[in-house]
């Protein structure tokens with residue numbers, strides 16, 4: 012009986028040690044959540060966003076409307092599966108166009124992320140435009156937001172006001188920035204996405220990709236992943252780090 016009790020004690024002690032060790036790294040639940048593989052947080056989400064983000068966005072949308080700008084969401088949260096479809100569709104198309112694997116991957120990551128690495132998995136990101144001007148075709152093109160473009164007034168309003176609601180551009184037009192191209196439509200809710208990024212960096216991308224059906228992943232060398240992290244995941248607005 013005594014030995015059973017001490018065995019039980021050792022077992023519980025080991026369990027507690029293991030759990031606290033995991034906390035210093037990252038929990039499996041966090042990995043699933045930050046890589047878009049977890050759909051069980053629908054309760055704390057509105058419009059596919061985390062509730063705090065949805066509330067902040069609603070306030071910003073109202074303030075913009077008061078100034079005559081109608082903000083429209085083009086894209087918010089995206090699952091791993093959705094990003095996988097985007098990636099594999101582009102990869103297959105580029106392959107048909109005779110691009111070699113390296114050029115293929117480099118072309119996709121001009122604008123699209125590898126599944127599991129999109130900030131859109133986090134519930135803190137929004138692609139936004141102005142709902143009023145009629146624009147045919149692709150609305151997420153940088154030139155539409157500049158100078159005399161149809162979304163120039165929206166962009167001007169966001170430049171002045173978005174930060175006060177917690178929203179910041181991620182992929183700025185800073186000439187020294189590498190990685191994903193300038194996206195004047197992609198905003199991030201900094202109070203949550205900053206700690207999420209810190210947590211995200213604890214994820215081992217190599218093991219994340221291992222059992223996934225990502226086309227071209229055999230070309231994700233150690234060197235490629237290292238540079239992808241440095242130049243793509245981390246070369247973002249300094250306000251979000």
Ligand SMILES: [Zn+2]
Nearest residue numbers: 131137138197
């Ligand atoms: Zn985006």
